[in-house]
Amino acid sequence: MTTARPFIAATAVLGAVTLAVTLGYIGGRVGRPHRSVPVSADTFAVSWSPQASEGKAAYLAAGGADGGAAITYLKFTIDLPAGAPPTLAELWLARHSGPLPELVELTHVPSTVWDENRLTAATAPRLGAVVGSIAPRGYESALRFDVTKVIRKSGTYAFAVTAPTGASIARFIARDDLVAAKAPTITISFDPAATASASSTSVASSMESSAVSPGGVTVPEPFPSLPPWPLGTPTSLPPSLPGLPSPPNPTFSMSPLPPKLPSTWPPTPSGWPIPDPPSPTGPGVPSLSPSLPPSLSPSPGGPGSPSPSDAVSPSPSEPGSPSPSTSPSEPGLPSESPSSSPSSSPSSSPSGSPSAAPGSPSPSPSENPDPKCELGAALVPSCGVLWGVAPASHTDVPRRQAIVDFETSTGRRQALFHAYHRGEQLFPTPDEIAIARNADKPRLLFLSWKPTTFNWAEIARGRADAYLARLAAHIRANYTDQFFFTMYHEPEDNVVARVGSGMTAKDFARAFRHVVLELRAKGVTNMVTAICYMAYVPWNTQPWFEDLYPGDDVVDWVAWDAYAYSDPGYGHGDFAEMMNRKAASRPSWPGFYNWAAKSFPDKPLMVAEWGVWFSQRNPTHQATFFDSVGKQMELFPRVKAMMYFDTPSQQQGRDSRVAATSGGLRAYRKLGRSPVFQVMPAANRRGSSY
Incomplete structure (x- = not known):
């Protein structure tokens, strides 16, 4: 049995797998690599300028700013001798300038046919499974990710680098930089001792003490002695991204200076092979501290601002009422052809397709180069995000009518x-x-059960077993397709921390375990389980919060519910704010996505409920927020499913309907057409999985 995992312990474990390292300090203790593979293509895309291409930029950007996102894309061609898989493969990124965000993630990208000189946010491939996460201290010289599980045979591999924040950008050295020898690199080792050596080194490094310099920058202690930057120490850092403060000047603001990169890359003791610098890909030599590409300056209207065509036009008969065309055949809406549905078994092998040659035609947005996004054994999509809804909630509208009405209004299948x-x-x-079994529009079910007869301690002792036996028999007889299940979503609201209350956090964990194990024992093998938290900071920081987790063996997905508020104040902001909401009164809380990424590195994440509470005082906010979801979704690659909670009036009378205004509905329809959300289940067949 695996019980709750404290955040600090989870962070230490994470550091043992993917680690931010100070280059040169631990290089001599890592297993001897047999070869180094420089990046064959690198670029980044920015969602606030979706047609911009950054393949010639001197650095790579990852993170968020001004309501948009920057995503780095990397491609490597790996040739393994005799096809033997490596014992250790690591991907290295050298920091270019400025501080690193509090979390940086590396994600596998299934598509490898993109061209670095033509890739844009509009044509970028969808992201697959997250390989690893790193929590930097701020000014590490480089990041190192373990990609051994991905690199298993010769072929072309692609990755994306993201940072789940709306207010910070990481910058890494690109192969078009003047110090291109420090470009992204994969080191490969066939030494049987390499894996153990790297693991022990990572743990030791993650436990090192730290010191805060007078400038407020956290640096490792003891500080390693490293060779100087090959081209000398820059006197100032590149200008800041729009809306962000300029990085501190190292000459005046930081003492001691952040570590510089060693002269060999990746850090290697004497005698190790050094990768050959990639050949220049364009005329001229980029400067060490380039000015920002034009695409890093948002348009005058600012990201997140609705275009004139999305302005709210309330009906004269009812302020704020929608006036859209609800015809399902409206031009521009995606087709519902079942033939476009993905097949069932995911593919974990890399694409063998060669990368697009310079000058070759680039796929247009309508010619998506992505492989089909497929659903795995636990309904985890191989790429993209499942898109869903709880329609007409808190109403007496029949469920079948509710889903038909919502899909007609929003223009796509859920x-x-x-x-x-x-x-x-x-x-x-x-x-x-x-x-679920609609032949033309098959859907997956997410079913939430909240017991009312017994408290959690009584359920854990078996008091609800008679009901669970009837439920199991009903499911076996009537529904053999896979479905999502959770027990008692948002349990935090009902925790009574007093021992013996029957409703402590540990009581919940034991009850959840008992229900799942009891249903499985009674033959319900098609159930995919999710624990569903409430993303409310005062609850997330309670001393009992970690005790709610019932264990890895009974949890397939980790989910949470979060809402945005149109009125200024708590919960008002963009999508990144909702996903990583913080509170000044609780500065230790990292935000829910960051906490979940560090606490559950092997679990897919889901936003089981989300919505935007409409306000007549700020009627355009819904449209602005929906726009930010489209621009920032890829910053959160662990999230593989999202379900909107659509209601005209919840318990406090708030309205989250996507059709509350015509502008909001248009923005939501546009959001639903985003490539990242084009993941659909295949037609259900009794007795089969997806």
């Missing part, structure tokens, strides 16, 4: 249908089964 059950109801209901 991959997920979210329904709620209480007490001793049996589920899925006939309506839910019909929704």
Whole structure:
């Protein structure tokens, strides 16, 4: 049994797998690599300028600013001798300038046919599974990711670098930089001792003490003695990104200076092979501290500002009422052809397709180069994000009518249908089964059950077993397709921390475990489980919060519910704010996505409920927020499913309907057409999985 995992312990484990390292300090203790492979293509795309190409930039950018996102894309051609898989493969990124964000992630990209000189945010491939996350201290010289599980045979591999923040950009050296020998590199070792050596080194490094310099920059201690930057120490750092403060000048603001890169890359003791610098790909030599590319200056309107065509036009008869065309055949809407649905088994092998040669035609946005996004054994898509809804919530609209109305209004099929059950109801209901098994529009079910007869301690002791037996028999007889299941979503609201209350966090964890194990024992093997938290900072920072987790063996996905507020104040901001909401009164909380990424590195993440609470005082905010989702979604690559909670009035009377205004509805329809959300289940067949 695996119980709750404290955040600090999880961070230490994470450091043992993917580590931010000070180059040169531990190089002599890493297993001897047999070869180094320089990046064959690198670029980045910015969502606030979706047509801009940055293949010639001297640095690579990853992170968020002014409501948009910068994503770095890397490509490597790996030739393994005799096809033997390496014992250790590591991807190295050298920091170009400025501080690093608090979390940086590396994600596998299934598509390898993109051209670095033509890739833009509009044509960028979808992201696959996250390889690893690193929590830098701020000014490390480089980051190192373990990619051994990905590099298993010769072929072309692609990766993306992201940082889940809306207010910080990481910059790394690109192969078009003047110090191109420090470009992204993969080192490969066939030494059987390399894996153990790297693991022990990572743990030791993650436990090193730190010291804060007078300038406020955290640096390792003891500080390593490293060779100077090959071209000398720059006197100032490049200008800041729009809306962000300039990085501190190292000559005046930091003492001691952040470490400089060693003269060999990756850091190697004497006698190790040094990768040959890549050949220049364009005329001229980029400067060491370049000015920012034009695309890093947002348009005058500013990212997140709705275009004139998206302005709200309330109906004269009812302020704020929608006035869209709801015809499902509206031009520009995606087709619903079942033939475009992905197949069921995911492919983990790299693409063998060669990268696009310079000058070759680049795929247009309508010619998506991505492989099909496929659903795995736990319904995890190989790329992209499942898109779903809980329609007409807190109303008496029949469920089948609710999903038809929502899909007609928003112009596309939903991959997920979210329904709620209480007490001793049996589920899925006939309506839910019909929704899932629609021959033309198959959908996945996410079913939430909240017990009302017994408290958590009583459930853990078996008091609800008779009901669970009836529920298991009902599921076996009526629904053999895979479905998502959670017990008691948002349990934080009901925790009674008093021992013996029957409703402590540990009582919840034991109850969740018991329900899942009991249903499995009674033959419910098609259930994909999710624990569903409430992303509310005062609860997330309670001393009992970590105790809610019931264990890896009974949790397939980690989910949470989060909402944005149109009125200024708590919860007002863009998508990145909602995903990593913080509170000044609790500065230790890293934000829910960051916490989940560090605490559950091997679990897919899901936003089981999200929405934007409409306000007549700020009626354009919904449209602006939906726009930010499209621009910032790829900053959170661990999230593989999202379900909107659409209601005209929840318990406090708030309205989250996407059709609350015509401008908001247009923005949501546009969001639903984003490539990242084009992941659909195949037609359900009794007795089969996806």
